[in-house]
Amino acid sequence: MKTGNVLSRRHIPNMLRLMLRNGLYAELEHKAEGSDEAYMFKVFIGYDYMMGVHSAVDLSSLQDELRQLAMYLED
Numbered sequence: 001m002k003t004g005n006v007l008s009r010r011h012i013p014n015m016l017r018l019m020l021r022n023g024l025y026a027e028l029e030h031k032a033e034g035s036d037e038a039y040m041f042k043v044f045i046g047y048d049y050m051m052g053v054h055s056a057v058d059l060s061s062l063q064d065e066l067r068q069l070a071m072y073l074e075d
Contacts, residue, residue, distance in 0.1 A: 019045040 007015060007028070018024045025046070029039040042054040053059075063073055 016045070020049065022047075
């Protein structure tokens with residue numbers, strides 16, 4: 001896997017599995033078609049199962065539900 005490689009949907013579950021097992025570090029990004037601008041959505045999994053989700057869409061409506069699941073949310 002190299003920087004900038006494009007994955008098909010069928011590869012994403014295996015990539016996430018490897019990321020969770022610390023088999024590799026990757027940031028999965030989705031950009032608007034034909035755009036070199038910032039991502040629309042990005043997810044990464046770091047040390048000790050820390051997961052980062054970044055989105056161009058406002059996800060603040062999910063905060064209460066995520067906190068009920070005992071998830072830590074960073075501002």
